[in-house]
Amino acid sequence: MSTEVWILGGTGRSGRAVAGELVRRGVTPVLVGRDAARLTATAAEYGAARTVVAGTVAEMATEIRRRQPAVVINTIGPFTTTAAPIIQACLPGSHYIDLANDLAALTVVFGFDTAATAAGRTLVTGAGFGVTATESVVVKLCENRPAPDSVRVNMVPSLGMEAGTVGEALAATLLDGLPGVPGGGRYDGRRYLNGRLVKSRIGSDRENLRLPDGTHVTTASIPLGELMAAHHASGAPTVTSASSEFPSSPLIRAVLPIATALLTITPIRTYAKRKLATTKTPARPRPRPHSWGHARLHWNDGTTLEGWLKLGDAQTFTGAIPAELAHRLLTTPAKPGSHTPAALYGPTLAEACGAEYLITT
Ligand SMILES: NC(=O)c1ccc[n+]([C@@H]2O[C@H](COP(=O)([O-])OP(=O)(O)OC[C@H]3O[C@@H](n4cnc5c(N)ncnc54)[C@H](OP(=O)(O)O)[C@@H]3O)[C@@H](O)[C@H]2O)c1
Structure with a gap:
């Protein structure tokens, strides 16, 4: 069974931030993107395990089906467009995390709750600061x-x-x-x-x-x-x-x-x-x-x-949350279905990413 964590959009602002945070947690990511030269340069900078060049989201979905990485982190918006094909590709063998911060995309991911539960996969949407x-x-x-x-x-x-x-x-x-x-x-x-x-x-x-x-x-x-x-x-x-x-x-x-x-x-x-x-x-x-x-x-x-x-x-936190989620999904069985980050892992998740609570009442 794979232990790989794939970052889709690995050369983007969020993709790079997530890569850095994964490496800090001892997880060597695989960077997935559409530009071979930029992927290679980013992989060298962050010490990524390898790169996967795929020209479109559909090609990325095909690669996910074929290789079944343990966890896929989707940083390619708009998530209203990319979440569904990537989740469908993940259901046979990969957990899924995305950085969506809009109601339409969360609605899409929650729509896969029954399918993910039946498949035994965990989908986490909203894994960013927002x-x-x-x-x-x-x-x-x-x-x-x-x-x-x-x-x-x-x-x-x-x-x-x-x-x-x-x-x-x-x-x-x-x-x-x-x-x-x-x-x-x-x-x-x-x-x-x-x-x-x-x-x-x-x-x-x-x-x-x-x-x-x-x-x-x-x-x-x-x-x-x-x-x-x-x-x-x-x-x-x-x-x-x-x-x-x-x-x-x-x-x-x-x-x-x-x-x-x-x-x-x-x-x-x-x-x-x-x-x-x-x-x-x-x-x-x-x-x-x-x-x-x-x-x-x-x-x-x-x-x-x-x-x-x-x-x-906030951008550093947006890098840390998906990395912490991926690390937890790799190391501990999680509840299948569609979730948001703190609903799945509780208030300690944010603390593990450097945040602190101030309860004023
Ligand atoms: N939840 C939050 O708090 C939060 C925080 C920050 C960002 N976000 C969201 O995360 C997403 C990414 O933000 P970002 O700042 O990282 O953007 P970015 O720097 O533009 O990176 C986007 C990445 O997606 C890739 N990409 C874009 N369209 C693609 C397509 N059609 N097919 C394949 N790859 C494609 C880009 O590839 P190329 O490099 O080849 O162009 C790039 O690697 C946005 O939707 C943003 O709203 C959410």
Whole structure:
């Protein structure tokens, strides 16, 4: 039986970060990608075992079926497109991890729960900062307690950026919206009400949040994977998720409805994705010393609990979570089916990746 861990998109920002974290844990990864020269250079830099050159996601799926690595880490977005073919290829013999952070992709992976359970495979989606930082606080606060009545999670990432381009994967993730997610349209926001996903306005539920370091950020509702993860992990019927990354400018909020209406037109969306993918991004230092995951849980008896997860660079954490998951999947039998990281491994997962809890209540 294979003990190999494959990283799909091994030359990308996240792929390289995951490779480094796997090596730190004593796991030598196999890098999978479409450019032989860049793969070889990255493999040499990170001490990878070998490389697999595959021109498309379909070719990667064929290689997975043929070689059945123990664990496949998918860093190729948009995960709404790549998750299904890769998971189908994994079901015969490989566990699966991805870095999805959008509701549509989490919906796809949860759709494989029955098939994965029957096949005895573990699928972990949301294995990056976005989902894991907030979900971990929810899981920590819910320990030994009944399901809360409402939950709000706030995601406050801090990450430095190297100069480069936005890239196809991120451009598509940003502009494809939420195809196939119940409760509203492709470009509507979402929240949970009475246990069901319903429409909400993107950018609503604004909150001026005082961070534990004394500084303030504004967060606003944005329909990302942490909404679904917080709902699953807590069992709360009412859940809102918000992020400091939502542009707070009134101008952007005014333009957003028109922009999203135009994006429903396929040729415009395709053009916008191509333009955005090649847009240059300047190098950017981290905006604050720490990244934060925050959750506030409320019970109808009047109890409110609040907690934080404190960590450094969000991108470093996004490299560490899949690596830690892969290491655990390699060494210990895990529950089959579809999961998010902290729902599967509990609050200690984030601590094993360098994060620290601050429970303020
Ligand atoms: N959950 C989180 O918190 C979190 C955090 C960071 C990133 N992410 C997500 O992770 C994904 C990757 O982000 P990133 O910053 O690592 O992007 P990136 O640097 O652009 O890397 C993407 C990788 O995917 C490969 N790729 C893209 N399209 C492909 C295709 N059609 N077929 C085969 N390979 C393809 C690229 O290959 P080439 O090198 O050949 O172009 C590259 O190796 C994005 O969707 C992003 O949203 C999530």
